[in-house]
Amino acid sequence: MEQQIQLLAKLAAIDAQLDELHDELGDLPIEVKKLESLVKDRLADAAVTKQSLEDLDHLRGTAHVTAQESIDKEQRLAKQQFQVKNNREFDAITKEIEHLKQERASLDERLRTAGVREENLRQTLAQQETVLEDAQEKLATKQQELADLSGDHNDEMRKFLDVRLKLIAALDDTIEIEYERIRKFHSNAAVAIRRNSCSGCYSAIPSQRIMEMKYQRDKMYTCENCGRILFTDDVDVEIDAVMEEHS
Ligand SMILES: [Zn+2]
Known part of the structure; x- marks a missing residue:
């Protein structure tokens, strides 16, 4: 004994x-995890803004064609309206034409404000990217700290754990x-x-x-x-x- x-x-x-x-090692592993999740969130924020800018580009690129298609369709409907058999059909086409006009008005409005909207989005994106870079830098620093510390730690820990195993076996x-x-x-x-x-x-x-x-x-x-x-x-x-x- x-x-x-x-x-x-x-x-x-x-x-x-x-x-x-x-x-x-202290709170280092937890800090790294928190920063990882922060970077992920910031990346997602920037991605949403980038998508809005792409949508805006797409809107501009296709607006002309979209408007022309709408006008063509309206003209076809206008011709059809002369050949309707009853009031119900006439009203239905009127409604459809009204809808096309509203769509074009909305498209015009979106094109009119696209410049301002783009400027706002670019400003937002610039801010988001600054915040993202900051978070990425902090994460890289902490990850390196943890890696350095863990490397030395693992070597030392292994030595102690080896001896511990021998003691436990005899205990x-x-x-x-x-x-x-x-x-x-x-x-x-x-x-x-x-x-x-x-x-x-x-x-x-x-x-x-x-x-x-x-x-x-x-x-x-x-x-x-x-x-x-x-x-x-x-x-x-x-x-x-x-x-x-x-x-
Ligand atoms: Zn005691």
């Missing part, structure tokens, strides 16, 4: 390193399960006693109990205040030594 406590202390030291590495399953259970509440689930106190919550440990721990190496002790697994300071381990011993 003494060996188990020793293994647990080493595991705790490794996990402290892994937690630290994890914290260093008794029930102890490991208990350790992982406590890890849900305290990232440092197994701590040394320092100056007669739990180094997790700083509550005092009676010296009689510490003596007992030193004589009963086969028993797992936990802090009565915080529930962390305790080990006496002579069991404490230095991370460099652990890495050297197990790598």
Whole structure:
């Protein structure tokens, strides 16, 4: 059991390193995700404006033909109107002609205001593209930061994880399960006693109990205040030594 406590202390030291590495990445992955979604939104905004400009171009390009078709159709209808058999047919054609006239009026109106509308759209697009470029730059910077950090991190993490695996393999399953259970509440689930106190919550440990721990190496002790697994300071381990011993 003494060996188990020793293994647990080493595991705790490794996990402290892994937690630290994890914290260093901090909010960076979330920031990158947020910027990615921002860039996506800005791209969509600009695409809508570009589409409106294209529609405007199309309107101008086809207006002449559209108007001519409408006039031809109206003339055909006007001729038909002389050959109708009843008032109902006459009224139907009148309505159709009215509709064509309205369409042409609306087309004229759209052409008349196309210049102003185009100018507005181009201004909007210029603004949208500035905002988009800004977001893209920010995203690129954050992505690079994350990539740089992750690269170093992955190498370091791999080393720690390798040693962790070896420790876990040697550790008794029930102890490991208990350790992982406590890890849900305290990232440092197994701590040394320092100056007669739990180094997790700083509550005092009676010296009689510490003596007992030193004589009963086969028993797992936990802090009565915080529930962390305790080990006496002579069991404490230095991370460099652990890495050297197990790598
Ligand atoms: Zn404690």
